[in-house]
Amino acid sequence: MANPDLVASEPQGAHVVAAQASPCDALVICAQPTSVDRPCRRKRLALAATILGSSMAFIDGSVVNVALPSIQSELGASVAAIQWVVNAYLLFLGSLVLVGGSMGDKLGRRTVFIAGIALFTLASAACGLAPNAAALIAARAVQGIGAALLVPGSLAIIGAVFDGEARGRAIGTWAGVGAITSAVGPVAGGWLVDAFSWRAIFFLNVPLAALTIALAMSSVPNSQRLDAPGQLDWPGALAAAAGLASLTFGLTQASARGFQHPFVLVAIGAGVLVLAAFVMIEARSANPMMPLDVFRSRDFTGANLVTLLVYFGLGGAFFFLPFTLIRAHGFTATEAGAALLPVPVIIGLLSRFTGGLTSRFGSRALLTVGPGVAGLGFTLLALPLVHGSYWTGFFPALAVLGLGMTITVAPLTTTVMGAVSSERTGVASGINNAVARVASLLAVAVLGIVFVWSHHAALTARLDALHVTVDARQIGQLLEPDGQDRPASDGAGTPHATLVARAQAEAMLDALRAVAVVSAACAFAGAAIAAAAIQPRK
Structure with missing residues (x-):
């Protein structure tokens, strides 16, 4: 059984950042040892440094989505290239986050945290200066490596600096700021794109990183774990x-x-x-970053399968929805960022209430209901209502999706925590974090196939009905880099060009609905797995 002290020290508000962070981030903090080799005399400054550092990585993982159409237009990038703008970051963050945490334990948490911030910042500047899509993708990959060092480092520092009730308050502060950044980040990022350029969202990291490094150097002790493995995996x-x-x-x-x-x-x-x-x-391996024996626990395996499926759907929706709103509905980047607000706001408002339901009804019941409700949200996104206005089409779907995620995240953490012994809680939470990030990586790749193929099929059918010539079909498609700049026309005049443009927009909405159908199926599958695999409450 898990250590009850860990359960008690984790405030329910720690789940409010689930929309952008990973489900077990608070558990990583709780799993840290309570003693360090050098006490921290400036704990508030240390907390501020870790919050700034982790917030940069969380925001960067979401803000880029609303900037993708602008990036595509300016750099002339293909659909596959803009997928890699996101996936290059997720790839290295997801695959290296476990070894990044081990490096902090072995080499010193402050050392690795500052190294991660520095690498992340240099890569951010390179992103802002990127002359083409290939350079941007390469810089994003380096950003992911930096994030794999700073994210686990920031969580570990909070756990090492604070203990007892102070640790619970620190997690609450971290979670509260995370909730604000999850909600405000995409909107602020969209405003930067509209007011300045997509490059501004990367340059903004530079002054924030300088402040973070200064705070970390002056306040964070360079703590290590005495039981850290001798060799990294x-x-x-x-x-x-x-x-x-x-x-x-x-x-x-x-x-x-x-x-x-x-x-x-x-x-x-x-x-x-x-x-x-x-x-x-x-x-x-003698010191594996992902010990396979933890998967002998039926609860642990089930919880990670639920994480994979639910975050797969969420990652796909948060990638393709802003892109579709901007390209097909004519939203600005700011409006597209604001359109996503229902999910983090509902999670923030209801997380304390739903967190208490875990102890009352048990994890299996909530992990069955939560993904099921999220599946209903995806289903609403797949209905023809999305042809209408935002408030009648998209908002209800996102509100239901936010409710489903709110119900899901708290019991996910509880299940992971209870599935392993207390000394392995850190390993278990790290694996669950990595699974959530890999799920988003796979979602962008797999659902990209669904999106592109569905768009082409729907567009072909509509253009056939309009009797558009083959030559005219190559002009002005919304999935193309400069689709917003070149009006579609086949020489038949403005009215026909308007019909073609409408067909292109409707084809993109059809593609989004196809993505939502797959996401809904994954969420419902997650609910079924939870019902079958998670042990009932005793």
């Missing part, structure tokens, strides 16, 4: 990164080339083989 980390990269690359290319293309088959096959090798490496 670099073979496992490299295998995970290479396998996920190859698999994701193959899936991304499949949307344009098809699964029959030899290049796609080789990439996906190589990814599967390397990931199989990763499992073998972890099974034989």
Whole structure:
């Protein structure tokens, strides 16, 4: 059983950042030892440094989504390229976050945290200066490496600096600020895109990072874990990164080339083989970053499958919804960021209430109901109502989705915590964090196929009905980089061009609905797995 002190020290408000962070971030804090080699005399400044650091990574993971249409137009990027703008970051964050936490335990949390901030900041500046899509993707990959160092470091520092009731208050403060940044981040990022440029969202990290490093240098002790492993699991980390990269690359290319293309088959096959090798490496490693024996727990395996499926759907929705609102509905980046507000706001308002339901009804009941409600939210997003206004089409779906996520996150953390012994809580929470981030990575790649293929099929059907010539179909498609700048026309005059533009917008909405259908199926599957795998409350 899990340590009851951990349960008591985790405030229910710690779940409010679930929309952008990962489900067990607060548990990472709780799992830290309560003693450090050097006491911290400036705890408030240390907390401010860790909150600033983790907030930069959380915001960067969400704000970029509302900037993607602007990035695509300015850099002339393909759909696959803008997928990689997001996936390059998620790939290295998801595959290296476990070894990043181990580095902090071994080399010193402050040292690794500051190194992560510095690397993240240099990469942010490179993103802002990127002359083309390839340079931007490369810089985003380096950003992901920096985030893999700073995110677990920031959580570990909070756990190491605070103990007892002070730790609970610190987690509450961290969670409260996280809730605000989750809600305000996409809106503020959209405003920066509209008022200045998409490059501004990356340059903003530079002064914030300088302040974070100054606070960390002056206030955070360089604590270490005495029981940290002697060697880091670099073979496992490299295998995970290479396998996920190859698999994701193959899936991304499949949307344009098809699964029959030899290049796609080789990439996906190589990814599967390397990931199989990763499992073998972890099974034989003396200090694996992902110990396989924790999956012997039925509850732990079930909780991670639920995490994978629910965050897969959420990651896909948060990627394609802003893109569709901007391209098909003509939203500004600020409006698209504001359109996502129902999810974090509802999580923030209701998390304390739903957190208390876990002890009353048990994790299995809530992990069955929560993903089911989220599935209903995705289903509403798939209905023809999304053709209408935001308030009648998108808002109800996002409100229900937010309610479902609110119900889901607290019992997920509780289940992960209760599935392992207290000394392995940190390992279990780290694995669950990585699963949530890998789920978003796979969602952008897999649902990209669904989106692109559904869009092309729907657009072809509509243009056939309008008797548009083949030559005219190559002009002005909304999925193309400069689709907003070149009006569609086949020489038949403005009225026909308007019909073509409407067909393109409706085809994109059809593609979003197809994505929502898959996301709903995943959420409902998560509910079924929870009902079957999670043990009932005793």
